[in-house]
Amino acid sequence: MNVSIDPAKLSAARPTANPDAATDVVLSICVPTYNRAIFLRHLFPHIREVAKAFDFPYEIIVSDNCSPDETPEIVQDFIAEGLPIRYFRQEENKRLSNLFSAFRHARGEFLVYLADDDLFIPEALADNVRFMRDNPEIRVLYTPWQIYDALAEESRGQFFRLPKPVQVFSPGQEIDLLKMLVDHHIMPEIAMYRAEAVRQLVSAPQFCYWAFAYLATMISQGPIAFRDVPYYRSVTLTPVMPNRHQEGTHDNLHNWDAFRGGIEFMIFSLLKRLGLTPDRELGLIFRGMVDHFLHLRMHVSLRLWLGRRDYLRAYELITRLSYLNPASVENIGGLETLLPRLKAQILAQLANGIAEIERVAVFGIEDVEPFERDLRDLGLKPHIAVVRGETLTGDDTAETTLSFVRDDAMRQALVEAGCEPGLVVSGRDIEVNFPL
Incomplete structure (x- = not known):
């Protein structure tokens, strides 16, 4: 669907933040978003409930990646209700820099990221803020996170376990840090940053996974901590949109x-x-x-x-x-069972990908129905017929038929009978490309 956007109307619709929202802010909740108004309508009431566990001021930074939906209007509605939101809108979709935008606009002592389709654990989030305030030397605090089914409102486990409840690493202990990450399969993704630490991040790497690149910068500044108190819920199933794309x-x-x-x-x-x-x-x-x-x-x-x-x-x-x-x-x-499934999938993809193919002719297989079910199950398009090769007649067009043969011995006979050489595929062709 094409959406026509009037820049003047967008400018007029830009939400106006509550002027008291950023007074002595302790925690900035940074929410980069794009075209997810339906999730924001669900997220903002959740943050309001989470904030009941806070004994400190907070703000919500929304960095909108030029959404064509009703994101500005929804943000304005919640600002009008008193939620401490500060809203900023990109002039175009800038996926790699949108989180930086939120971080750079944040005024809090501590910064956390929140995806617009994920959730917080209120008491744990507040407890980690207290930990950071009690340990002013810590530049960033990393924690595991819950894998959460929001439809059933149940945790489905925790992503990685730490070897100790709290571990602190200082500059010079990078090898010990690296060993812990590898030995315990730890992904340093969910973090509570001290503001002055995160502001030393100046790029979004593309070929190097950002979490490790950022960690390398953090440990160069001063002590970092890992704490086994998850405050973040990575939502797998959500009542908002059960079939939505999950970034993780x-x-x-x-x-x-x-x-x-x-x-x-x-x-x-x-x-x-x-x-x-x-x-x-x-x-x-x-x-x-x-x-x-x-x-x-x-x-x-x-x-x-x-x-x-x-x-x-x-x-x-x-x-x-x-x-x-x-x-x-x-x-x-x-x-x-991988190889037979692989053969069927490759044959289906070949038929789908070659222009103007109307049928797959199967030679050497008496019962074609199970074979066709496998092809359909693995993606063969509905308009492409599956037939026994022996039933083909002279009226069938060679240029629109992909033939599958069990072995190479039949290939030459089919070519001599008028089949297109490039449209005859054998089981051996696939096995040569994909040996197991």
Whole structure:
């Protein structure tokens, strides 16, 4: 749907913040958003309830990435109700810098990020603020987070566990910090920043996972802490939009390779600060740590792709896992049935992707119905018919038929019979490309 936006009307609709909202602010809740008005209508009452656990002033910073929906009007409604919101609107969609925008406008002593579709744990959030106020040397506090089903209003577990209730690392202890991250598979994503610390962040890395790059900057400034008091709920299922896109899942599916870049960025920063050039032995130690962490992240991604029944993406991950550690792929569930599913999915994608294909002709299979069900199940478009090759007649158009044969012996016979050479695919073709 195309939306026509009148800049004059947008300017006039820009919400006006409560002038008392930023007086002696202790906590800035930073909410970058884009085209999620329906979530903001749900989020703001939640923050109002959360704030009942506070004994300190707070503000909400909304950085709107030029949303074409009713975000400005909804923000204005809640400002009118007295919620301490300060609203800022980008002139265009700036995905990588929108969180920076919220951070830079924040006036609080401490800054936290809140996705517009996630939630807080009120008492835990307030308790972590007290921890930061009681420990003024700490630059940033990292915590695990809950995986939360908001439909059932139940926690589905905690993302990573810390080896101790509280751990503090100071400059010079980066190797100990890196070892903890790798050994316990810790992702430093959810954090409460001291304002002057976060303002030293000046970029949003793309090839290096931001959480590790930011952590490298934080540890260079002063002590950082990890505390096993989760205050953040990463929502998996929500009554607002049950089928909505979940950014954390997207990262695990698509951006896992950036995790390697993030840890390598962190190691590079450590070595530069210490003035070290690693010898072969130290280089192998670091490489082993990075490979170990990436191996765990790839297994997470593999499970997600298998769950989505995208066997081509799963195969790509298996090849890389096998390179890192061949034994690690031996016990992957469903591996024995992966190749036939992969064949069917590739054939479906070929038929879908070649222009003007009207049918898939299957040779050497008596019962085509189960084979067709697999093709449909794995994405073959409804308008493409599946037929037994032996039933084809001279009236069928060679240029619109993709033929699948069990072995190469039949290929030449089909070509001699008038089939297009490039439209004949054998099982061996697939196995050569995708050996298991």
